[in-house]
Amino acid sequence: MSSESFDLAEPELTAEDLLVLDDPHFEPDSVAVVTGAASGIGQATAIALAANGLTVVGADIDEEGLEKTVDLAGAVDASGDVRPVPTDLTDDGDVEAMIEAAAEAGELRYVANIAGMQHIASLPEFPTEKYDLLLDVMLRAPFLVAKFAMPHIRATDDGVGAIGNMSSVHGHYATQDKPAYITAKHGLAGLTRSIAAEGEGTLRGFSVSVGYVLTPLMVNQIEDTAAERGISEREVVEDVMLGQARTKEMMTPAEVANLFVFGFSRHGKHLNGGDLLWDGGYTTTYE
Structure with missing residues (x-):
């Protein structure tokens, strides 16, 4: 999976994204x-x-x-x-x-x-x-x-x-x-x-x-983890963050x-x- 296969920017929230229930x-x-x-x-x-x-x-x-x-x-x-x-x-x-x-x-x-x-x-x-x-x-x-x-x-x-x-x-x-x-x-x-x-x-x-969720906290964490482990930011996302997951995309x-x-x-x-x-x-x- 290449790092170009997903966007690391926090997605724009729309009404269609939201669960609305009768309660x-x-x-x-x-x-x-x-x-x-x-x-x-x-x-x-x-x-x-x-x-x-x-x-x-x-x-x-x-x-x-x-x-x-x-x-x-x-x-x-x-x-x-x-x-x-x-x-x-x-x-x-x-x-x-x-x-x-x-x-x-x-x-x-x-x-x-x-x-x-x-x-x-x-x-x-x-x-x-x-x-x-x-x-x-x-x-x-x-x-x-x-x-x-x-x-x-x-x-x-x-x-x-x-x-x-x-x-x-x-x-x-x-x-x-x-x-x-x-x-x-x-x-x-x-x-x-x-x-x-x-x-x-x-x-x-x-x-x-x-x-891992596409939030400002997560985006900042990529750089910190890369520096701490001495690896690239791309490796952080692909190997550290999504490596163990079976669903290969971050939540919103x-x-x-x-x-x-x-x-x-x-x-x-x-x-x-x-x-x-x-x-x-x-x-x-x-x-």
Whole structure:
């Protein structure tokens, strides 16, 4: 497979890309929180949930990116609103205030913990402050968001809702030079199951695990991985990223967003404590 067989630019999101489902709770009085909503998977998920009629509180530290998300939701004629709430996920007060803002916007029922970051380095060379930051954003923040959101979901008339956590194939196995990311994603499995254990069946917890997705985070990661391993960027894509997969193309942010839509919907009512593993064969095949 040549590197010319796919485009490494993030694809433009259109209305036709989005899964829209009939669900009694997919309406403007129901609120969904999406972290990392200023770009990539978080942005696509915020737009997809708005396209399903929900009021979406988009949380991110990137205020300009949040405004772009609002504009993109309008461009696809989403029937629900995206309300930007600038949030530093490493600040406990910010996280709590963001959840309170979501609760004031309607009945808070859904949370998509998607915000993420990456740093490429071997374990002995990994900066401790980077490790702490990645774990704060990708494991501690989802815990805090769930902690503050669960009482509001329980307080709805029927207690129906769900918290979806963005995991990864790296929540199932480990590769080189990503120790903090891998630790965070493995930890999310425990948080997801804890939410399910305490949710009494109506408040569900689930995770979504995918391989490589065409996002700004992924595009930046190619250069870092090439430098760390001393190989070309083309080799990173073909051998490191897609080498183990059986489906030889990267997912789009909209395809991942649709998994959250399904997981939150009535069609996902038996998805509780489990993981939507949409990985093109990364973790289930070997050669």
